[in-house]
Amino acid sequence: MKKILIIGHNQANNEHLESLFQKFGMNKALPSRREGLTPIQIGELLNKVIKLQVSQEKSINVDGVSLPKKLPTNISKRRFKKALSKRDKNFSTASQMIPKSTWDYIPMDLLIANVDNEFWGWADKNAIDHLEYWKEIDPSILFVFAYDHPESIFFELNNRKEIASKEEIVESIKDWNEYNSKFLLFLEKNPDNIIIVNNERLHQQEQISIKSICSRVIPDYIGKNNGMSIPSYSEQREYRKLPSSLSVIVSNIISSFPGIASTYNKLQDISHLPFYNSSSENTISIDEHIDAWIDANLRERELNSVLSLNETLNFQNKKYDAKLNLSNKEKELLISQVYNLQEEIEKVYLDNSKLKKINLDFSKKDKAYIDELSKKDKEINNLNKLNLKLEQDYSELEKAKERISDDNKLLLEELYVIQEKMEHNLYSDTKRNTTCLVGASNIIRNQIKYKLGALMIKQSKSFLGMLTLPLQLSSTYKREIKLEINNINNLEEYVDFYDAEKLKKHLSYRLGDVFVQNFNNPFKCFILPFKLIHTSFDFKRKIKK
Structure with a gap:
């Protein structure tokens, strides 16, 4: 190493x-x-x-x-x-x-x-x-x-x-x-x-x-x-x-x-x-030694060239200084003339400024009156436009209300027919499967959410039913909430579990679910009708798709 x-x-x-x-x-x-x-x-x-x-x-x-x-x-x-x-x-x-x-x-x-x-x-x-x-x-x-x-x-x-x-x-x-x-x-x-x-x-x-x-x-x-x-x-x-x-x-x-x-x-x-x-x-x-002398000679020549260049630059600087002195004198004469003109301009400017102040005062007063009139005209125009827009919005809302009520009636009738058919099919299926555990769909129908939704669909078919609907919903909710069974069997153990899941997608169950979630909250009660209408429209739109 x-x-x-x-x-x-x-x-x-x-x-x-x-x-x-x-x-x-x-x-x-x-x-x-x-x-x-x-x-x-x-x-x-x-x-x-x-x-x-x-x-x-x-x-x-x-x-x-x-x-x-x-x-x-x-x-x-x-x-x-x-x-x-x-x-x-x-x-x-x-x-x-x-x-x-x-x-x-x-x-x-x-x-x-x-x-x-x-x-x-x-x-x-x-x-x-x-x-x-x-x-x-x-x-x-x-x-x-x-x-x-x-x-x-x-x-x-x-x-x-x-x-x-x-x-x-x-x-x-x-x-x-x-x-x-x-x-x-x-x-x-x-x-x-x-x-x-x-x-x-x-x-x-x-x-x-x-x-x-x-x-x-x-x-x-x-x-x-x-x-x-x-x-x-x-x-x-x-x-x-x-x-x-x-x-x-x-x-x-x-x-x-x-x-x-x-x-x-x-x-x-x-x-x-x-x-x-x-x-x-x-x-x-x-x-x-010779190289050193040559190097020194070159440096001396460079220095001499620099000195000669410096002399020429100094001579040119003197010429420029003479020209600069002449230009400075001419500049002083021009400055004195400019000062005289400036004094005359200042006098004229003072006179003009006085006149401008007088004109400005009058123009300010006129402008104030014109501004007030223009503001009032704008306010009147805005009020007219707003009134016209409100009338148009009101007419559109009335038309939309009529259209929504008609669609709602048709939708509820169709859903009720579909619901009866599905219940009939479900009932026939449960009879054929008596040996298995059945009845999940009945459990869903007996729940308070489904009953409340079915009541809404039934009462919405007549004008009298719509008037008495809030009282009937309140009484049904108070009565059924006491009878609600908390401990029920697991729905997945029933043969008709998938039918029960389908029932949860029915309009009756959805309307009842929205009602139960918002009824006990006093603030949400005010928006409850709108949520029910939105739920029915959403269900109708999905069926059309």
Whole structure:
């Protein structure tokens, strides 16, 4: 199982190198099983622990006394040096500052989560502070260090929206030197399992470089996969370079920092994939000076063209200003004339406004009289229309009443004949089925709903019967409600159950049902006649269909 930790000052280049390894077959690191932390999150946690330990252990105690800048008289130099050496041992490496019993389980849990990965890794710029810790946790881990030329610092600053200050430039250069110096110190103590590559070489010769790196990283993995070919990359990123004029200036700035050049040269000497220009590393070639001069000359010419254009624009602006002054004077004359005309117009307007007010008063009075007359005419017309409509509605209601009464009589006569035939048929059927349980239709006929409906149909055949119908319905309801049988047999047990269901659909049963539902409610009694008429009409309409 191969594990790779990619480090370098530029995290974007580290992630690009990680993607190249992933295209070649490296798996992405799985998060830890328990907390679900990624390797980068674990690195951030380790850095916090290191900073906490450093802040807690900055003071040196000798016999329980915290040492100030000037030693007290009761502390000797020998004891002070002994305390210093003890502190240096405690802070020699970042891994010794981490309490192992507390924090070791987190990276160990990450390694256990990826135990099934034959080839995996991650890229983390901030892992430079705890490389020795990872080395102690897993001695087989392989470190791939990707470094850049110091000129890359100025490329990043040049691409920023805001112009970098002098302090930011100096701080960026020091940060680059400090980062790479930390790696060189780690390399002196741990020369094994480390591969150093130049990002510019990697970008310009990507196919060859990644093949060379992978042959060093995973020779056993390639042996197991002999049939696997080197993947081809259609996308070739260009290495970031500054313009020639800026490159010359940057070279002079870098040369003023003596530690920068020596650090970069050390990395070049020990690199597995270094990058060398055709010209000398420490001097700037004539071509670069010429390119810088050409670039500066072009910029100067562009500036001169801009200045000449600015002069022409200023000359044209002066002409426009002169024309504008003339137009302003003409405008002032026109404005004065307009003011005079406006005063005359205002006088005429005041006179007209007075006349308009007088006319308006008369028109308002006339309009009030006209409005009153029109309102009265409208009211009279509306009353006439309403009266005519009421007369028409009344005549239509009378006709509808006569038509409804005629239809009602015919319908009741027809229904009564049908009801007698059905009762006769039902009676004959019950005689033939004497051995079975019969009489469901008789139970329905003896119910108060059916009797009340039959009474309505019978009384509606004569005018005298219609007059006495309310009294007869009331007396029949009071008499039959006392004799109503509550506990009767289940109608479904009778042979003529379906005949009984048909009787419920008769007009007699429906009329009686409507009467029983509305009779006891004093409010519904007023609309009871209309409901009875509606029920009879509905029954007649269904029969016609």
